[in-house]
Amino acid sequence: MTRAVRVVVNGEAHEGAVEPRTSLADFLREDLDLTGTHVGCEHGVCGACTVLLDGEPIRACLMLAVQADGRSITTIEGLAPAGAPGDADPPLHPIQEAFRAHHGLQCGYCTPGIVLATHAFLRECPEPGAGDIREMLAGHLCRCTGYHFIVEAIEAAARALRGSRPPLDGAEGPSPIPRASPPGGV
Amino acid sequence: MKPAPFAYEAPASVPEALELLARHGDDAKVLAGGQSLVPMLNLRLARPAVVVDINGVGGLAGLALRGGTLAVGALVRQRALERWAAVHAPLCAEALRHLGHVAIRTRGTVVGSLVHADPAAELPAVFLCCDGALAVHGPGGERIVAAGALFQGPLTTSVGSEELAVEARLALPDERTGWGFSEVARRHGDFALAGAVALLRRDAGGSADHVRLALFGVGGTPVRGAAAEAELLGREPTAARLREAARAAAAALDPPADIHATSAYRRRAAAVLAERALAAALARAGRAA
Numbered sequence: 001m002t003r004a005v006r007v008v009v010n011g012e013a014h015e016g017a018v019e020p021r022t023s024l025a026d027f028l029r030e031d032l033d034l035t036g037t038h039v040g041c042e043h044g045v046c047g048a049c050t051v052l053l054d055g056e057p058i059r060a061c062l063m064l065a066v067q068a069d070g071r072s073i074t075t076i077e078g079l080a081p082a083g084a085p086g087d088a089d090p091p092l093h094p095i096q097e098a099f100r101a102h103h104g105l106q107c108g109y110c111t112p113g114i115v116l117a118t119h120a121f122l123r124e125c126p127e128p129g130a131g132d133i134r135e136m137l138a139g140h141l142c143r144c145t146g147y148h149f150i151v152e153a154i155e156a157a158a159r160a161l162r163g164s165r166p167p168l169d170g171a172e173g174p175s176p177i178p179r180a181s182p183p184g185g186v
Numbered sequence: 187m188k189p190a191p192f193a194y195e196a197p198a199s200v201p202e203a204l205e206l207l208a209r210h211g212d213d214a215k216v217l218a219g220g221q222s223l224v225p226m227l228n229l230r231l232a233r234p235a236v237v238v239d240i241n242g243v244g245g246l247a248g249l250a251l252r253g254g255t256l257a258v259g260a261l262v263r264q265r266a267l268e269r270w271a272a273v274h275a276p277l278c279a280e281a282l283r284h285l286g287h288v289a290i291r292t293r294g295t296v297v298g299s300l301v302h303a304d305p306a307a308e309l310p311a312v313f314l315c316c317d318g319a320l321a322v323h324g325p326g327g328e329r330i331v332a333a334g335a336l337f338q339g340p341l342t343t344s345v346g347s348e349e350l351a352v353e354a355r356l357a358l359p360d361e362r363t364g365w366g367f368s369e370v371a372r373r374h375g376d377f378a379l380a381g382a383v384a385l386l387r388r389d390a391g392g393s394a395d396h397v398r399l400a401l402f403g404v405g406g407t408p409v410r411g412a413a414a415e416a417e418l419l420g421r422e423p424t425a426a427r428l429r430e431a432a433r434a435a436a437a438a439l440d441p442p443a444d445i446h447a448t449s450a451y452r453r454r455a456a457a458v459l460a461e462r463a464l465a466a467a468l469a470r471a472g473r474a475a
Contacts, residue, residue: 021188043225057288
């Protein structure tokens with residue numbers, strides 16, 4: 001038995017009918033043809049299917065499509081500003097641009113998830129250290145790069161975005177989360 | 187499609203949810219954040235006939251401080267508690283930072299982590315340290331399960347299949363009470379190979395008048411370090427005594443061995459982590475005036 005799902009994806013309203021066991025990742029890929037959301041482990045470990053749900057990162061393999069009813073989702077297809085029709089080299093989002101410039105990807109399988117997670121991360125942590133970046137990247141498996149160029153790409157993206165953040169679906173991000181101070185530090 | 191087929195129910199109230207659970211019993215699973223259940227569905231380790239999705243149930247999303255007790259409704263996401271705790275409850279914030287990844291915490295719930303009861307999870311140990319209590323609704327009305335009576339084994343709690351956990355309550359440490367958190371994991375965000383949470387408060391004379399130690403990843407459930415607490419309570423918490431207490435707590439453990447660590451490694455790590463957590467708690471503890 002199927003159930004109706006109404007979602008806004010990348011600013012566009014969509015409607016579908018799904019079996020309850022359909023994951024949000026499969027719904028995006030198979031029903032909406034948005035195959036930029038990659039599916040790796042399908043149990044929440046690899047991070048490839050990360051998308052933004054109302055502006056916050058989630059694993060699309062760990063949410064049922066029926067649960068997304070009424071919510072707003074951003075996938076990798078919705079990150080870059082729309083280019084002119086027929087443009088052979090449409091514009092990229094500054095994070096995508098930084099990944100390209102700094103060789104932050106090889107095969108590209110993990111990249112959509114990392115780019116979207118980076119989008120949410122830099123909104124909360126606009127001036128990250130390399131340690132912060134690596135902690136965030138622990139949620140994303142990349143089998144090609146060894147991560148060094150990804151870290152450099154994210155550092156470059158952070159520099160590019162500071163002060164000139166393009167809005168995304170009008171979603172205003174939450175403020176940064178401060179860390180606990182070390183014991184005996186006072 | 188990964189999961190086996192299931193019937194999907196989305197009750198709007200606790201009584202509706204309880205009615206479904208009473209009707210389907212062990213054939214039903216409750217879905218909240220889904221960060222543990224959905225992987226098990228995808229791997230077909232769990233094949234419930236009915237999934238009862240409580241995300242539409244009203245009245246379960248509250249996060250409130252009553253006196254010194256933090257009340258966390260069953261639909262409060264880990265990320266929401268993390269944001270609140272960063273300002274008001276640093277122990278919770280530090281523990282949550284180690285729980286999975288941001289994308290997991292966005293959906294995962296605090297109460298869900300408690301009733302999933304993974305023995306290597308962080309929140310159950312914090313719950314034990316903070317003298318936690320779980321409000322559970324069932325056919326007989328509401329009952330309160332103390333943290334010490336909740337965890338029965340790996341992924342097993344005393345919450346019945348016809349019951350719904352609606353709120354977790356934690357006695358947050360007061361401002362004089364220091365806290366410590368320490369774990370070892372292969373990667374940031376992985377389940378811990380071993381970990382420790384500690385609370386310590388000193389009286390005007392400098393003796394410890396409140397001590398809690400909980401260890402996780404070292405057995406079938408998170409456990410209180412009773413031997414360590416007894417060693418420290420009423421005494422001056424010197425560095426030597428902290429070490430002695432941590433060793434006593436670890437000596438009482440019989441940790442499991444797996445591909446990641448031997449039993450002996452986990453016991454030794456537990457002693458070191460308990461000592462670190464206790465030392466951090468001591469360093470953060472104020473003195474009574």
